[in-house]
Amino acid sequence: MSGDRPLDGLRVVEFASFVAGPSAGMTLAQLGADVIRIDPLGGNADYRRWPVDAGSSDSEGDAAGSSDGEGDATASENSLYWTSLNRGKRSVAVDVRDPAGRELVVALATAPGRDAGIFVDNTVGRPWLAHDELAAKRSDMITVHIEGRADGSSAVDYTVNSEVGVPDLTGPVDGGPVNHVLPAWDLIAGQSATTALLAALHRRERTGRGARIELALADVAAAGVANLGWVTEAAQRGDRERHGNHLYGTFGCDFETADGRVMVVALSGRQWKNLTEATGTTAALAELGESVGADFFTDEGRYSHRAAITDVLRPWFAARTSAQAAEALEAGGVLWGPYRTMRGFADEYRSDPSSAPVLVDVEQPGIGSVISASAPFRVDEEYSGAVPAHDLGADTEQVLGEVLGLSDAELAKLKAAGTI
Structure with a gap:
């Protein structure tokens, strides 16, 4: 994308794993924000999540043999999942169990500046990252916390999807509930987080007030089906019959x-x-x-x-x-x-890139050429383009020196202590 991007100059600190939080950060990065991803040493829970690149598996059959596309990966495997959702972000690897490491994370999140003081996370059991703790150090702090349920308990896309009844509407006319593979509520939650963050930033620009934003995945799913009128329909008419591949209502x-x-x-x-x-x-x-x-x-x-x-x-x-x-x-x-199969979709893009202009080939270090994507929106008639994900911790010293002003000696001391 030529010229200034809409969020150039904005700094966002992200400490999140899996889909919702990382997809929010990725969207902000594609709009020009400097998204600094906090990674525990060795990577977060999703660092080696499947799918992994073909060169990482022992054989093609190993990858194909998994019934759900997920499995335990070894240290040599490169996650296509992780590298895709973390494109364009800078990575800071920190020992968050070490009090000194925690101090670094808090300092990055609350660093001064008109375009800073924004933190996105989905962490559990880390009270030192709570909004009040961060706001005590920066009163106009904007935090976006993504959680499973509004009461703080756990949930994931596939459990909230079954709860709101979508699998019962999906699949053959004669048969039981059918789960689908797309984590739709996670993706919608990521975009909802982005919308809420930008709204809070707009308010801060006008009033100087920060914001504590909490977004529950279960609420995203419940609101989604309610906003389509499906919940009221079920309350009034009873459960809808399954339609297979027929479109409902037309x-x-x-x-x-x-x-x-x-x-x-x-x-x-x-x-x-x-x-x-x-x-x-x-x-x-x-x-x-x-x-x-x-x-x-x-x-x-x-x-x-x-x-x-x-x-x-x-x-x-x-x-x-x-x-x-x-x-x-x-x-x-x-x-x-x-x-088409997914492979058919990939082959169509390879033979005719204009068939999916949002897609783009990117050289991902450690993997090679991957099919990546611009942001799906066009700004001033242009796609954002795509860049590779940074290696785990690749930007640690640069970010800590640039944002926190740490000297080479201080960085060397942290490195020797195993904090970074």
């Missing part, structure tokens, strides 16, 4: 082609018209609508008779290859998308 379904599968959606009357015309089923579907007394130009009409509509459309897709179907659907202005 028309959308997957169709097998002669050599693959596509997803087709019609959210509006115009999209419905385009779909029927592109597939040559206008007359047949009009006749079906008349026979059942339904208006397929409405969401209710399409949704209520989704199975019959699908039966009419299915032969058109089955008689065509995916390429032939794609050509006709594109020409007809139909809302659709192909089904």
